[in-house]
Amino acid sequence: MFPEYDVIVVGAGHAGCEAAHAAAKMGAKVLLCTMNMNTIAQMSCNPAMGGVAKGQIVREIDALGGKSGIISDKSMIQFRMLNRSKGPAMWSPRSQNDRMRFAEEWRLALEETPNVDFWQEMVSGLTVKDKRVIGVRTGIGIEIKSKTVVLTNGTFLNGIIHIGEKQFGGGRTGEAAAKGITEQLVGLGFEAGRMKTGTPPRVDGRSLDYTKMEIQHGDENPEKFSYSDDTEPLKEQKPCWITYTNKDVHEALETGFDRSPMFNGRIQGLGPRYCPSIEDKINRFAERERHQIFVEPEGWNTVEIYVNGFSTSLPEDVQYKAIRKITGFENAKMFRPGYAIEYDFFPPTQLKLSLETQLVENLFFAGQINGTTGYEEAASQGLIAGINAARRVKEESPFLLKRSDAYIGVLIDDLINKGTEEPYRMFTSRAEFRLLLRQDNADLRLTQLGHQIGLADDKRLEKMLDKKNDTARLINDLKQKRLSPETINEGLEEFDTATVKEKITVEKLLKRPQLGLEKIMELDHDLKDYLSKFNKESREQAEIQIKYESYILKEQQMVEKLNNMEDFKIPLTFDYLKIPALSAEGKQKLNKIRPETLGQASRISGVSPADLSILTVYLGR
Amino acid sequence: MFPEYDVIVVGAGHAGCEAAHAAAKMGAKVLLCTMNMNTIAQMSCNPAMGGVAKGQIVREIDALGGKSGIISDKSMIQFRMLNRSKGPAMWSPRSQNDRMRFAEEWRLALEETPNVDFWQEMVSGLTVKDKRVIGVRTGIGIEIKSKTVVLTNGTFLNGIIHIGEKQFGGGRTGEAAAKGITEQLVGLGFEAGRMKTGTPPRVDGRSLDYTKMEIQHGDENPEKFSYSDDTEPLKEQKPCWITYTNKDVHEALETGFDRSPMFNGRIQGLGPRYCPSIEDKINRFAERERHQIFVEPEGWNTVEIYVNGFSTSLPEDVQYKAIRKITGFENAKMFRPGYAIEYDFFPPTQLKLSLETQLVENLFFAGQINGTTGYEEAASQGLIAGINAARRVKEESPFLLKRSDAYIGVLIDDLINKGTEEPYRMFTSRAEFRLLLRQDNADLRLTQLGHQIGLADDKRLEKMLDKKNDTARLINDLKQKRLSPETINEGLEEFDTATVKEKITVEKLLKRPQLGLEKIMELDHDLKDYLSKFNKESREQAEIQIKYESYILKEQQMVEKLNNMEDFKIPLTFDYLKIPALSAEGKQKLNKIRPETLGQASRISGVSPADLSILTVYLGR
Numbered sequence A, B: 001m002f003p004e005y006d007v008i009v010v011g012a013g014h015a016g017c018e019a020a021h022a023a024a025k026m027g028a029k030v031l032l033c034t035m036n037m038n039t040i041a042q043m044s045c046n047p048a049m050g051g052v053a054k055g056q057i058v059r060e061i062d063a064l065g066g067k068s069g070i071i072s073d074k075s076m077i078q079f080r081m082l083n084r085s086k087g088p089a090m091w092s093p094r095s096q097n098d099r100m101r102f103a104e105e106w107r108l109a110l111e112e113t114p115n116v117d118f119w120q121e122m123v124s125g126l127t128v129k130d131k132r133v134i135g136v137r138t139g140i141g142i143e144i145k146s147k148t149v150v151l152t153n154g155t156f157l158n159g160i161i162h163i164g165e166k167q168f169g170g171g172r173t174g175e176a177a178a179k180g181i182t183e184q185l186v187g188l189g190f191e192a193g194r195m196k197t198g199t200p201p202r203v204d205g206r207s208l209d210y211t212k213m214e215i216q217h218g219d220e221n222p223e224k225f226s227y228s229d230d231t232e233p234l235k236e237q238k239p240c241w242i243t244y245t246n247k248d249v250h251e252a253l254e255t256g257f258d259r260s261p262m263f264n265g266r267i268q269g270l271g272p273r274y275c276p277s278i279e280d281k282i283n284r285f286a287e288r289e290r291h292q293i294f295v296e297p298e299g300w301n302t303v304e305i306y307v308n309g310f311s312t313s314l315p316e317d318v319q320y321k322a323i324r325k326i327t328g329f330e331n332a333k334m335f336r337p338g339y340a341i342e343y344d345f346f347p348p349t350q351l352k353l354s355l356e357t358q359l360v361e362n363l364f365f366a367g368q369i370n371g372t373t374g375y376e377e378a379a380s381q382g383l384i385a386g387i388n389a390a391r392r393v394k395e396e397s398p399f400l401l402k403r404s405d406a407y408i409g410v411l412i413d414d415l416i417n418k419g420t421e422e423p424y425r426m427f428t429s430r431a432e433f434r435l436l437l438r439q440d441n442a443d444l445r446l447t448q449l450g451h452q453i454g455l456a457d458d459k460r461l462e463k464m465l466d467k468k469n470d471t472a473r474l475i476n477d478l479k480q481k482r483l484s485p486e487t488i489n490e491g492l493e494e495f496d497t498a499t500v501k502e503k504i505t506v507e508k509l510l511k512r513p514q515l516g517l518e519k520i521m522e523l524d525h526d527l528k529d530y531l532s533k534f535n536k537e538s539r540e541q542a543e544i545q546i547k548y549e550s551y552i553l554k555e556q557q558m559v560e561k562l563n564n565m566e567d568f569k570i571p572l573t574f575d576y577l578k579i580p581a582l583s584a585e586g587k588q589k590l591n592k593i594r595p596e597t598l599g600q601a602s603r604i605s606g607v608s609p610a611d612l613s614i615l616t617v618y619l620g621r
């Protein structure tokens, strides 16, 4: 009844959607098999994309030719660039999204992708022959053949939902859990583990008193995720609000602690340390008198509100009592209670860097099934798994991103080489070369790679090349262009920075912390005319590259050295034990073997690529 | 944790949504409790509203102030007035709808309704005290108090889904079944039964060859459902297509008959006779060489296609083999297989005309749970149950529609007095007074009633009154206005109708079958000027009332007689046994007791209102 596919993607969450799209774009015949076609790309938890380090990932996905950026742009209701006041390595795009639109846009995008077929059903097992996957089996017993399979089951494998003392099976509220796959894989020799995550209650926006909260508008000049011209920045935005918990809220929550599935041991799986439940927060940080709550609309028109920061699996009556003590929530009506969910994952150390499993050939894992948490983490893994499944079919070598190429490289390298005990979430601090891995240059870093493998289209490539050329020209010119004291001194005073006696290059001015290109433009008419010929992205790019030139250079040199590890000597006296960031195993092995070069170190089993880049950083300073 | 509600509506299908909206509009505090807030107003089966007799119901719901008409208008992608070539009693509006938009519009409409709260959970039981319902119990064990409860569980009560020899629990594909309610109600003395229904496979529109099918466009000048100005007719429409099964299709289907859950007895519940599965059709009408298939898009943008006419629960491989033999479907790709579903219902003879149960006070049933099938049937019952729950709270008498008021009256009267063995669907033939119950006059029939009970707003009432006044004035004037032979004879000839020798009234001309008002307008300039001052609805209304005056009058007289039954003598020799339409019990009782008047007949237990109107019709002729 079905043809043989090149790639079957199981699950249509963020990982599955990216995988299906990428593989199909690269020419593979793809079947996307998911339990419910009405829930394609459902955001299980908060209606938002991006954020610190995660926003960079969305930009990287987009630069490679993936879809998450475009879908986010098309469905967003608010955009903010977080950390604008910090250095550009920290700038992180984040959107608030219309939950329904997001899912609909993804579905329509997949429908528009030639080569993607759909089948609505639960996959209950894999067909494996001689340690190679050759298809899947569905709940009603259909066998579908395929050259490769990508599993992206999210939180659905043997999912159990907890609210207070009650528990019931489910992959998300209102959706059934998936059975069979874990058991089969364990039978094949895989190790499986258990994790948990949680979600806050949803409330009726009509029942909140916003006058008691701080309003949080989107950026005045909002940007967007996609480098392409397929989307536009928002013209209108919806605001969010901020409020806080207080002692009364905490006391109300505490009355339910004895019935908490987290505290009484009913939940075994480890939860995400950096997305803790509210009961976790008041338990772990007993000294804090309040916690921030973001009050986020679920869409353009709906009155449903997502109570960000209030994830909980306490009994629903306790949730209700406590939520009504939050400022502005005095009359809050709940739509759905918060809950926690436990699910199976597979420790990702069982994978190759291509996201193919070590045990079963042509079988790929991506997303939450690998022990990560977050839409962006899932989507980026889906992208890489989809790409590599398609390449496997064409018998091409795996497509791998290095830690110095992208956050996606860091993510996968961490997973495969370090594994993870708790749900893995991306942070800027996980990237050694974060000044290189900025949100503003993901296209410069990745679009050419995406184009080479047949994912990013020509238009994207051209646009990136234009930006690259413009930036180079700009940097060159700004190093030459000299402004004279008569024209600029008055303005410099106004901007609170030292006046000059002689002509000065724009480059020099740009390195002053008080000045940016937008300000310098105002100092000199001719300069403004000249700069106006370039678009905003190129100007910003040139500015960043000039302003942070020395730091960027240093990181680039380190990357080069890392790439050229044989030349990289390690002093024999180097004290590995004093570097806490090294993995325990790496530390021990290095201390024992004492390699002479990084090249030698890299070949020691147990020393991970992460260990190597940490060493590079230390040795380079 | 919850306040005491006036009305709790269980389930947010078509019935539940109308019930919640109506009760809230009438001032009741309403809680809409449904298993999944993402599936509010999901169309379980075909993405269409209205059709023969059903379109009239949607118009009636709208005229009373319900929402289904407005939601249908806002989400439609095509509109057709069926049966335009027949008399106006048969004209039936039907829309093809965007499935996602329909659900979203309903959800937003409910969110905008003050007094409607939401709670996402399964209701697992009712709280009943002294034979009166006082609230519900949810799956996680919350008790919520309420003065009244409306159950609209649709196909979810102990739902079992069948595909070939496989069966699994579920209320709709991908959604869990609801447990507990049936068992409790049976414990309380209710009789429960089992019914079944089915749905066709969905296919990928990109895989069909439309050049081999007949295209079916929407109406050139599409109308709409709602009488209000809240919606507008479509400016652009999407076409559907028509194709046919053939011998090969039938043969392919027959290969699966031994594995059909319908034929091998695994399905016990009775299915809808008038929405049979394709296997049923080829089985029952073995002589027919082909059956019509409507190829209907599921929305504006999606490529998913609904294969109307191909409902089936045969094994999925048989579905697939057979569907590919349909002309134009040679390369069809399936998205989801068709399936049948069995579910519990409660024979509706256990209800009062208000839809309150006889056994448990303040408990109302509406929709598929009462043994009906179809969105419109469900929605209209929801409306009446919602109205009556709200009125009960205010201690007002029940709001009842008579068989001569509305199809809704016919529907409920049939259900309560005759019950139903198989899923009940509305037809024009079920209405004795169908010339009165037209789609064009539902507002004239019902808006005043809807306004009196506080459901239809002032604007609706005004609009209806304007139409009524305009129509009356028009009818009066058209009876006076005389056109002279010189002006009109040439035109009359063109229209293929006899010329006149003397002046003739417009009324007289209108009674000619060849002529309508639009045509007559073209005959005389002044008349056209005059008529142009009235809107299209009033002109059409006047035309119908004039053209069918004598028939309408006859039906109206019969209704009056029925309303005035004491005056209505029955000949003692009347042969009841010769009237097949009478209920078996009615026939027997009447034959024995031989009442002298209809009034006396009406008081005989076992003689239903339907029996009475049938008698009226017979006696009146």
Ligand SMILES: Cc1cc2nc3c(=O)[nH]c(=O)nc-3n(C[C@H](O)[C@H](O)[C@H](O)COP(=O)(O)OP(=O)(O)OC[C@H]3O[C@@H](n4cnc5c(N)ncnc54)[C@H](O)[C@@H]3O)c2cc1C
Pocket (backbone or CB within 6 Å): A010, A011, A012, A013, A014, A015, A016, A033, A034, A035, A036, A039, A040, A041, A042, A043, A044, A045, A046, A121, A122, A123, A124, A152, A153, A154, A155, A156, A157, A171, A172, A178, A179, A181, A197, A198, A199, A272, A275, A311, A339, A340, A341, A366, A367, A368, A369, A372, A373, A374, A375, A378, A379
């Ligand atoms: C309750 C809850 C709370 C969360 N809270 C947070 C949070 O606070 N912070 C955070 O960063 N992340 C949170 N997440 C995680 C976030 O939702 C996931 O990281 C992300 O959705 C993972 O994407 P995915 O594609 O791996 O899987 P999912 O989005 O879970 O999608 C899985 C898909 O696979 C389908 N599927 C599963 N099994 C089968 C099968 N056998 N056959 C066919 N189809 C199948 C499902 O129907 C679904 O479409 C939460 C998730 C949940 C459920």
Ligand SMILES: Cc1cc2nc3c(=O)[nH]c(=O)nc-3n(C[C@H](O)[C@H](O)[C@H](O)COP(=O)(O)OP(=O)(O)OC[C@H]3O[C@@H](n4cnc5c(N)ncnc54)[C@H](O)[C@@H]3O)c2cc1C
Pocket (backbone or CB within 6 Å): B010, B011, B012, B013, B014, B015, B016, B033, B034, B035, B036, B039, B040, B041, B042, B043, B044, B045, B046, B121, B122, B123, B124, B152, B153, B154, B155, B156, B157, B171, B172, B178, B179, B181, B197, B198, B199, B272, B275, B311, B339, B340, B341, B366, B367, B368, B369, B372, B373, B374, B375, B378, B379
């Ligand atoms: C597979 C299938 C095929 C069909 N085919 C046809 C057809 O060919 N022709 C036709 O005319 N009609 C058909 N129908 C019927 C049509 O869908 C229904 O008549 C109509 O949807 C009934 O509306 P309703 O409001 O009564 O219930 P539904 O639309 O079924 O809605 C029921 C609602 O109640 C909720 N619910 C149920 N139990 C609980 C509970 N215990 N607690 C909380 N919430 C609950 C559900 O989540 C849902 O929201 C079909 C239905 C199905 C499922």
